[in-house]
Amino acid sequence: MLTSMSRLPLHTLPVFRSAARSQNLRATALEMHLTHSAVSQQIGVLEQQLGFALFERRGRRIVLNEAGRTLLCSVESALAQLDAGVLAAAATAVGASQRLRLTVMPSFLQRWLLPRMQRWRERHPDIALELHSSQQLIDLQRDGFHAALRQGKGGWPGLSDERLIDSPLVVVASPATARRLQGGSVAALAHEPLLGDNELWDRWFSEAGFTLHSNPVASFNDAGLMLQAAEQGLGIALGREFMVADALRDGLLVQLSEQRLEPDAEYASYFLVYPPALRDWAPLQALRRWLHDEACDLQKSMGPVAPVIVPMAAEPPQKPAARVKPAKRKP
Numbered sequence: 001m002l003t004s005m006s007r008l009p010l011h012t013l014p015v016f017r018s019a020a021r022s023q024n025l026r027a028t029a030l031e032m033h034l035t036h037s038a039v040s041q042q043i044g045v046l047e048q049q050l051g052f053a054l055f056e057r058r059g060r061r062i063v064l065n066e067a068g069r070t071l072l073c074s075v076e077s078a079l080a081q082l083d084a085g086v087l088a089a090a091a092t093a094v095g096a097s098q099r100l101r102l103t104v105m106p107s108f109l110q111r112w113l114l115p116r117m118q119r120w121r122e123r124h125p126d127i128a129l130e131l132h133s134s135q136q137l138i139d140l141q142r143d144g145f146h147a148a149l150r151q152g153k154g155g156w157p158g159l160s161d162e163r164l165i166d167s168p169l170v171v172v173a174s175p176a177t178a179r180r181l182q183g184g185s186v187a188a189l190a191h192e193p194l195l196g197d198n199e200l201w202d203r204w205f206s207e208a209g210f211t212l213h214s215n216p217v218a219s220f221n222d223a224g225l226m227l228q229a230a231e232q233g234l235g236i237a238l239g240r241e242f243m244v245a246d247a248l249r250d251g252l253l254v255q256l257s258e259q260r261l262e263p264d265a266e267y268a269s270y271f272l273v274y275p276p277a278l279r280d281w282a283p284l285q286a287l288r289r290w291l292h293d294e295a296c297d298l299q300k301s302m303g304p305v306a307p308v309i310v311p312m313a314a315e316p317p318q319k320p321a322a323r324v325k326p327a328k329r330k331p
Contacts, residue, residue, distance in 0.1 A: 012046040013075050015039055016054065020064050020072045080158035081277070083141030100283045103132040103140070103148045107224035108270065111243040113149070116294055123290060127283045135221065140275060146284060147274040153265055160279060161271040162288065164295045167242040168260035169200065170305075174233040178254035178308050186210065186257065186309055193217040193235035195226050200238050204261045227253070242270075242298055249301075256308045 019028040019039065029036045047053055054068035064072065104113060109131060120129070132138070132145065140148060140159065154161045171189070173181070181188065186208045194201055194216040201214035217235055220226040227244060230237035231252045238261065239253075247253040262268070272291055278284050 012042040015042045099128045099130045101130045101145045103138045103145050106133045109133050110224040124286050150271050159273045160276045161273045163269050165242050165270040167240045169238045170241050171256045172244050172253040173236045184309050195235040195237040255305045258305045258307045
C-alpha cells in the first residue's frame, strides 16, 4: 500500500476527479479528450499504486466506494488550488493589461452591470472586461474565468465570495398600467395580468392580507425578460429592487406598492466570487472596489416610495348581498 506522495501518479488525479464526478468512463473520456481504454488504464494505475480500489464496477457504471470518496475530497481541493495558482500566475505574467474574464447571469448583466459600464471605463480605462453571460454555474478554474457574479447564499467550494447586494422584491408595472390602477386596492391586482412565479405572488398577497392562488399569465427563466415585458405593458411583475432601480428613475416602470417581499434564503443575495489565489491581483482588486462602491451608491439612492395602490385592505371587495324580502303574514 502506498503511504507517501513519492510514488503517487499525479497525472492520473484529474482523470480520477472527472470519473468520480461523472461515474461514467465514456463521459470522462470525452471531458479529458482521452480514449475509453486510456481512462480505464489511468484509473487502474492509480489504484495499483495506492494498493486499494477506489470504485465499484456495476456493469457499465462505476461508483465511488468509501475510500474513493475520502480521496476525492482531498484531490478536488488540491487540484482547485493548483488550477487557481496557474490562473493567478498567468494573470500576473501578462500584467495590468490582462483582460479580466467575468461570468455573469443574463439578468444581472442586462439590468444592472451594463448600465454602469461607462463608469467602469472612466475609472479603469486600462482594464478590459470580457463578459460571459450564462444561467449555468460555471467552473471558474476549468473554464478560465477570473471571477463570477452569482446569486445565492454564499459558500461555493474552493472560492472566495463577497456579498454585494441584498435585494427584496417589489411590484412594478408600466406607467400606463400604474395610471389605470391609481388609487385602487391591493385586491384589484389579483384581477390583473401577473408576470412571474405564482408562489412568489401568493406569498406577496398573503403578506398583504389576502389568501388566494394566483395564476400568472407568463413565467420566465430570466428576470430581465420579465421586467422588459412589464415595461411593455404586458403585465405586473415582482422584480428585484436593485434591478428595477434604473427603470424607475428613467420612468420606464412605476413601483405600485411600498410593500416588499424578501426572497428565499437560497436566492437572497448577489455575490462576487473568485479563486482565493487571485485575491491580490490588481485588476480583480479594482473590480472588487468598484462593485462595492456601485452597490453602496445604489443603496443610498433607493428611498421610500409613494404607493400607487392602497397599501392594505382587510378583504377583497365583495359583491353586495342580495336583499331578501320579508315573508307576508298570513291573515
